Amino acid sequence: MASVASPQEVGTQEVIDFFQLLGTLATNASATCVEKALKENKELKGDKDSLVRALTNLQIKLDDQVKRSEDAVAQSEDAKAKASALTSEVEGAKQTIADKDKKSEYDASTISGLQGKVAALDDEVKAREEQIKKHMEQQVKDANRISDLDAELGMKKTELEITSNQLKELQDLSCKVIDESKDFVLSELDKIYGYAKVIAFKYFTGDLSDEVLAETAFFEGIGREVKLPLHPSNSIPAKKVRIAVFLASLGTRLADEIFVPFYFLPNEDQNLPEGIDTITMMLSNLSQVDPKRELHLRSVLLAIYPDEQTKVANNRAIEIAGDIYHVLRFLVIEDQRENFHKEIMQLCRLAVESWNTLRPLKEKVEPFTATEDDTEKYWLPAEFDSTSQTKKLLANAKPNGLGSKPSLNSLKSAKGIKLVWPGFSYGNEVLKQGFMLLDSQVAGASEEAPLKRNVRAMQRASTGSPVLSQRRSVTKKSKFLLTAGE
Structure with missing residues (x-):
């Protein structure tokens, strides 16, 4: 009967479990399996250090894997949360898109009406531009007329000044008449x-x-x-x-x-x-x-x-x-x-x-x-x-x-x-x-x-x-x- 391995010799729970499995196998009726296991155990004992190192590497990898699993789980939870948020956003976006679609339909109708008005305004703008053009031409004529009138007014002012001076001279030659009751x-x-x-x-x-x-x-x-x-x-x-x-x-x-x-x-x-x-x-x-x-x-x-x-x-x-x-x-x-x-x-x-x-x-x-x-x-x-x-x-x-x-x-x-x-x-x-x-x-x-x-x-x-x-x-x-x- 094989001896029970001490837990201190292995150092990990997996090894302990392994040796317990061997014990179980030793009690089994199948001698071949036992012997095979004993043989393998002997081989394993022969390379105890290698096994320990392998187990240690395995433990390190397992820890790393667990860590990655935990990170993956955390990331998964975070992803789920983000996915939920994205789902909500997607639903909101869908509703927004639906609303925008409705508004787009209304806006399209409005735009259609506005386009008609724009066309009318465009015609009106063209008409006004034509009027403005005519007004500008008239303003040019008026400006020229005003310039002529200014020149004429200057002459009239000069004549008026001369006439006023002459009138004053004439008034100085006459007596001021007055009104009385x-x-x-x-x-x-x-x-x-x-x-x-x-x-x-x-x-x-x-x-x-x-x-x-x-x-x-x-x-x-x-x-x-x-x-x-x-x-x-x-x-x-x-x-x-x-x-x-x-x-x-x-x-x-x-x-x-x-x-x-x-x-x-x-x-x-x-x-x-x-x-x-x-x-x-x-x-x-x-x-x-x-x-x-x-x-x-x-x-x-x-x-x-x-x-x-x-x-x-x-x-x-x-x-x-x-x-x-x-x-x-x-x-x-x-x-x-x-x-x-x-x-x-x-x-x-x-x-x-x-x-x-x-x-x-x-x-x-x-x-x-x-x-x-x-x-x-x-x-x-x-x-x-x-x-x-x-x-x-x-x-x-x-x-x-x-x-x-x-x-x-x-x-x-x-x-x-x-x-x-x-x-x-x-x-x-x-x-x-x-x-x-x-x-x-x-x-x-x-x-x-x-x-x-x-x-x-x-x-x-x-x-x-x-x-x-x-x-x-x-x-x-x-x-x-x-x-x-x-």
Whole structure:
């Protein structure tokens, strides 16, 4: 019976198992197998070291194989995990591909529609490109036109600058015209008339001395000149006539010599009445047919020697005041004559100052001393109210310069109408009515007159200037004398 091998001699479990197998075989009935195994065992024992080395190499290889198996198992598990993940990814990819396929089908449809739109847009783009091409061509033309216009504009600017300089030079040659309200014009005119009326009532309502009244030739001379029944008396009718004489004398002289657009002294060879000049007549007539040209000419005239114009106006004021004082001083109480002269001078200077503010107005202000029709439109009866009423009139002037309108009793039916104070136009309308002396207002004075023929002379009288002047209407028709046929 074979001896049992010690485990220490082998060193591995495989060897131990091997020897156990040999023991099993030894107990088996098959002697041949045992003997064969014993024989092989003996052979194996003979080469124990070789076997150990072989087993050792085998163990090393087995360990290496186990290690590789373990690595393979690990790799296999890792591969399984990756395969599972890849499977999931593949499934997801399949779903994604399926979704993309559906989307591709939708996109294909959309793309098909978009392709149609793209084709339409392409046509539109081509059309727009054609339009752009045309617009660009037009822009080139416009640019050339603008260049031409710029050159033309430069020329126009140069011309405008030259014209502006010329216009400025022309403007410097004319007076600046201004606009004022009708109320302003009326206030200036009423100021002059109000002051004249105050002077009239202040100095021609007093009782004259018997010595003055005895100079009947003086009264008759003025009466013949003014064609009024100036009777040497201190009666109320006689005083009214004296007031009318003063106002008419002053009003007509102011209208002829102060209330003119340009102060022009006629040459000696001009055969014109005193106070008349061709320029005044020309401007008056021109204002009816060409107001703009009249305004321009007047503005140019006003700019000519303004200082000389002022000097001429002031000299005329002095001359008018002196003439009226010289002729009418005997109708004033002697101890009041000096003050009378001073106040006439102040009034004439006031008239010059007020008129200087009215001459440059855009709408022409012009006095009139005669009209085609003697109606309320142009005239009112002369006023003979008291001094207190006159002062109140100055403080509370009405638009027509009247405290109230006396009844006309129809101017057309009245006789012996005599100018007392001129009226005024503003443009082509009547701004302020003038004052006329009616025959009924001097009826009492007519009865006192020593010569009845003076009454008839008054009744036949025109509206001529009463003292030392002939009206411009002798040679120039008033704008209100123009008939429809003219």
